[in-house]
Amino acid sequence: MSEDKDHSQQEVIHSRIWDEEPEANNPFVAAKCFCAGYDVYDEILVRSSWAEYLFLLFKLDRPQKWQAELLERIAVAIANPGIRSHSVRAAMCAGVGGSTAASSLMAALSAGAGKLEGARDVYLMMCWWQACGEDIDQWASMIKSPPTSTRAEVWGEIEHPPGFDPNGVSCAAPVIKTLNELIKHSQGTRLKWLLAHQGKIESITQIPLAMSGVIATAFADLDMTPEQGEMLYLLLRLPGAAAHALEQKKYGWKKYPFFGPALKIQNDPGNNK
Numbered sequence: 103m104s105e106d107k108d109h110s111q112q113e114v115i116h117s118r119i120w121d122e123e124p125e126a127n128n129p130f131v132a133a134k135c136f137c138a139g140y141d142v143y144d145e146i147l148v149r150s151s152w153a154e155y156l157f158l159l160f161k162l163d164r165p166q167k168w169q170a171e172l173l174e175r176i177a178v179a180i181a182n183p184g185i186r187s188h189s190v191r192a193a194m195c196a197g198v199g200g201s202t203a204a205s206s207l208m209a210a211l212s213a214g215a216g217k218l219e220g221a222r223d224v225y226l227m228m229c230w231w232q233a234c235g236e237d238i239d240q241w242a243s244m245i246k247s248p249p250t251s252t253r254a255e256v257w258g259e260i261e262h263p264p265g266f267d268p269n270g271v272s273c274a275a276p277v278i279k280t281l282n283e284l285i286k287h288s289q290g291t292r293l294k295w296l297l298a299h300q301g302k303i304e305s306i307t308q309i310p311l312a313m314s315g316v317i318a319t320a321f322a323d324l325d326m327t328p329e330q331g332e333m334l335y336l337l338l339r340l341p342g343a344a345a346h347a348l349e350q351k352k353y354g355w356k357k358y359p360f361f362g363p364a365l366k367i368q369n370d371p372g373n374n375k
Contacts, residue, residue, distance in 0.1 A: 118162060138162040140160025153177065160330050169324055172287040176320050179280045180335070189214025190343050197360045199349030202273065210343035211336055219267065219314045221335045222257055226264035227318035228328035236295045238302060245306050265308045265315025273300070273310040281316045290323025 121139075122132040132236040135142040138158055146155055157165035165173070183190055193214035198208040214220045234240035248260045262268040281300075287292045296303075296311075296319050304310055314335070321331035350358060 110254050120193065121160060140164075156334075157324075160326065160334070166289075168287060168289045172284060172320060172324060175287050176334075177316060177338050180317060180339050182337050182345065183214075185311075185346065187214070187339075187342075188218065189220070189339060192342035193347040194350045194358070197297070197349070197351035198353070198355050201347075203344075203347075207340060207344060208349035210340060210347075214336065214339060214343075215263070217257060217289065218265065219312050221332045223264045223312070224318040224321070225315040225328045227258065227315055228322055228326070228331045230264060231292060231322045232328070234335045236291065237364040238299055240302060241299075242306050243291075245303070252338055262309060264279070265312055265318050266307045266309045268309050270310040270312065273304070274313075277311055277313050277316055280313065281311075284316065284320050288320065288323045290325075292319050292322045298323035 109304045121136040123134040125131045125133040134144075137155070139147060140146050140158065148159070148160070151170060151174070154165055156177075157163075157173055174366070178273060179361065185194065189210045192209040193206045197207040201209070212304065215222060217223050217226065228309055230244055243261050248263070250259060264364070267274075272323060280296055281293065285297060288294075293316075300311055317335060319330060321334065
């Protein structure tokens with residue numbers, strides 16, 4: 103004989119981010135929504151910017167003016183990484199292939215999640231900021247002897263210092279311009295420190311600073327955690343991927359370069375015919 107279950111206690115989703123009050127005539131629809139205690143549709147919608155709301159969602163606190171401005175500039179800087187980005191190219195390929203909108207964005211997220219100027223690159227550099235602070239000797243030691251994981255990880259071992267471009271020759275102009283612009287809006291100290299020590303650090307890494315390194319540092323100035331920085335980096339780069347996917351879907355595959363002559367197939371069975 104099975105035991106009767108006690109259904110008197112209602113199951114509850116625990117969240118410090120969100121709270122709702124149901125409609126009187128429908129418990130499945132919210133009459134009021136609150137984010138970190140603020141009424142979303144009577145206060146936030148009326149008075150807040152996108153950057154202010156985004157900061158509130160992640161930090162559960164209203165941003166100071168400079169924090170909202172810095173987050174806004176970050177969002178503009180990385181809204182479209184451009185067609186050289188693995189993330190954007192993945193979305194373009196999905197679009198030209200006729201994939202759904204969701205599939206195009208999932209392709210962008212997957213290709214842009216890793217350690218080559220992707221979201222994991224941002225996460226790792228933010229971890230290094232936590233470990234090294236503004237101590238150039240600590241950075242030199244970390245770069246020369248990066249930590250290794252003691253357990254199985256989804257991600258492979260570090261192949262280059264996070265936040266730096268292993269394929270770069272010199273620091274790209276957009277990276278330099280973004281660093282200088284973000285410094286204007288930050289009351290933190292890490293972006294300024296990075297600019298002051300960029301040459302020294304690049305002499306140790308032997309590779310130039312990348313956009314992911316600048317954005318990771320900006321997130322550190324905003325007191326974001328590495329996990330928050332990783333998630334925000336994925337989120338904020340999606341607009342460009344979405345726009346390019348739609349554009350290529352409209353153009354069609356006949357106008358899309360597949361770089362056939364550059365592809366070298368090893369052990370091609372066609373050569374045996």
